[in-house]
Amino acid sequence: MSNPFSLENKTIIITGATGGIGKSCANECAKMGAKVILIGRNIQKLQEIEKEINSEKCLIFPFDITNFDELENVVQEVVGRFGKISGFIHAAGKEVVLPIKNTKTPIIEDLLKLNTLAGFEIARLLTLKKFRDEKMCSFVFISSVMGSLGEPGHLAYCISKGAVNTGVKAMALELAKSNIRVNSVSPAIIQTEMSENLFQNIPEESKIEILKRHPLGIGNPEDVALACVYLLSDTSKYITGIDLIVDGGYSAL
Amino acid sequence: MTNSEFLVKLQDELEEENTLTLDTKFKELEGYDSMSILSIIVFIDENFNKKLNTQQFKDISTIQELKELIGLDNFED
Numbered sequence: 001m002s003n004p005f006s007l008e009n010k011t012i013i014i015t016g017a018t019g020g021i022g023k024s025c026a027n028e029c030a031k032m033g034a035k036v037i038l039i040g041r042n043i044q045k046l047q048e049i050e051k052e053i054n055s056e057k058c059l060i061f062p063f064d065i066t067n068f069d070e071l072e073n074v075v076q077e078v079v080g081r082f083g084k085i086s087g088f089i090h091a092a093g094k095e096v097v098l099p100i101k102n103t104k105t106p107i108i109e110d111l112l113k114l115n116t117l118a119g120f121e122i123a124r125l126l127t128l129k130k131f132r133d134e135k136m137c138s139f140v141f142i143s144s145v146m147g148s149l150g151e152p153g154h155l156a157y158c159i160s161k162g163a164v165n166t167g168v169k170a171m172a173l174e175l176a177k178s179n180i181r182v183n184s185v186s187p188a189i190i191q192t193e194m195s196e197n198l199f200q201n202i203p204e205e206s207k208i209e210i211l212k213r214h215p216l217g218i219g220n221p222e223d224v225a226l227a228c229v230y231l232l233s234d235t236s237k238y239i240t241g242i243d244l245i246v247d248g249g250y251s252a253l
Numbered sequence: 254m255t256n257s258e259f260l261v262k263l264q265d266e267l268e269e270e271n272t273l274t275l276d277t278k279f280k281e282l283e284g285y286d287s288m289s290i291l292s293i294i295v296f297i298d299e300n301f302n303k304k305l306n307t308q309q310f311k312d313i314s315t316i317q318e319l320k321e322l323i324g325l326d327n328f329e330d
Contacts, residue, residue, distance in 0.1 A: 099288040102295045153291060201294075203287040203307050 004235040007034035011083050011133070012232060013075075014038050015065055015122065016092030018045035020192025021142055024221035025089050028229050030057055034087065037078045039063050065092055065118040075125045085126050086133035087232040090119030091142045093160075095194060097153040097201050108156045115160035120167055123182070127175060136179050138232045141168055142224065143184040145247050153202065161186075165243050172241030181240040185227045188247035190219045216248030254300065255329050256320075263316065266296045275317040293319070301327050 012029050016022035017038035029036050030053040037059045040046050046060040059082050063074055079085060093115045096107060123139050126132050146154055147161030164184055171182040189195050189210060195218070199207050211218070227246045230236055245251055254262075260273045267273075267289060269282055279285050290310050298304055301323050313319055320328065 097291060098295065099292045102292060153288060200306050200308065201291075203290050204311060206287050 003032070005032055005229050005233045007032035007087070007229065007232055009033075010086040010232065011035045011037065012087035012089065013078065013085055013122065013126070014089045014091060015119065016040060016090070016142075017049060017060075018042050019091060019093070020194065020221045021187070021190060021224050022089070022091035023049055024225035025091055025228050026053065026058070028222065028225040029087075029089075029232065030054065032229055032233070033057075034232070035059070035082055037061060037082055037085075039065060039074070040092075065122065066113045068118070068121050071118075071121055072125055075122065075131055079131050084133045085131055086135075086137050088123060088126055088137075088139045089142065089228050089232070090122065090140070092118060093142060093194075095154070095157050095198060097198060098156070099153060100155050103155045108159055111156045111160045112163070115157070116163045116167070119164065120171075123171060127178065127180060132180070134179065136234065136237065137181070138236070139168075139171070139180065139182045140228045140231045141182075141184040142228075143168075143186045143243060145186050145188045145245065145251050147184070147186055148243065149251060152206070168243070169241045176240060181231070181236070183231045183236075183240060184243045185224055185231065186243050186245045186247065187219060187224045188214060188250035190221055190224055192221060213253055214248045214250050215252070219246065219248050254327065259320070259328065260316070262300065263293070263296065266292060273316060275315065275320065277316050278314050279316075279319075280314065297323055303327075 007029055012034045014022055014025050014036055017026050018040035026036050026038050026049055035057045038046055039061045041064050043062040046062055050058050050060050061078060119141055141164050143164040144161040146158045147165040150158055168182050168184045175182060224246050227244050264273045290307055294305050303323060309322055
């Protein structure tokens with residue numbers, strides 16, 4: 001019986017590939033048969049992930065994706081080396097926790113650049129026929145429950161993820177006729193280095209409060225990565241413009 | 254930085270109407286909440302180039318203790 005979540009014959013670009021969720025996406029996509037192109041800033045970490053994955057199916061590309069002017073060259077090069085792209089996961093992202101009065105414009109701009117604009121710029125390039133598989137293409141943005149729900153101290157992060165959620169819908173509508181599906185996946189707190197940093201930097205009572213709001217407990221990166229696999233696979237061929245919430249019940253409260 | 258400069262700047266940062274002293278307890282301040290700790294962390298980073306984390310605030314209650322956390326050698330008096 002064929003695997004409904006197979007990603008055989010698909011080539012997938014993953015940004016933020018050295019982060020907890022990005023790395024898990026790389027592993028799960030490769031396990032499902034995809035060729036993966038991993039973009040991240042830390043070459044050593046990229047090389048470690050490359051070792052874990054069958055190297056024939058994995059291309060690493062150390063690059064800072066906030067260098068917007070260079071992104072087209074990057075996409076051109078990876079397409080030249082690995083073929084046209086059929087999937088994209090924007091997992092690059094960072095978080096700051098600050099009171100509103102300290103959240104000055106440059107801080108918001110900094111988060112928007114990485115969490116939001118870099119992803120949409122790569123997606124924009126991948127809409128070009130010269131770069132994409134014209135039969136079927138799927139873009140997945142890692143958003144957050146904070147893209148639709150508020151959280152004290154997270155103004156900049158909420159802005160950056162809220163923009164992802166609505167940008168995804170705009171793209172989905174415009175690209176449906178081109179056989180490109182666009183969706184987001186919204187985790188709550190996932191066990192990663194980023195969430196450990198978060199817990200280091202918020203008051204104890206906020207931490208307890210956050211943990212209480214996850215009825216199924218804190219999630220693992222695989223929970224998010226497998227949701228991405230689903231959205232990248234042809235099994236989800238009728239799904240576009242959605243925000244798939246993977247939050248252990250956080251937003252049901 | 255002198256004690257008095259520190260107290261005035263901190264009062265300004267916390268938007269407190271009452272004058273602060275080294276004996277002032279954070280929890281007695283009117284608008285003090287979990288966000289205030291984050292605000293103080295930014296204030297200390299900007300003024301003393303020292304990065305504290307929220308865990309370090311669990312064991313302190315007065316401004317004197319915050320001053321000790323920053324390091325007394327950062328103060329002129």
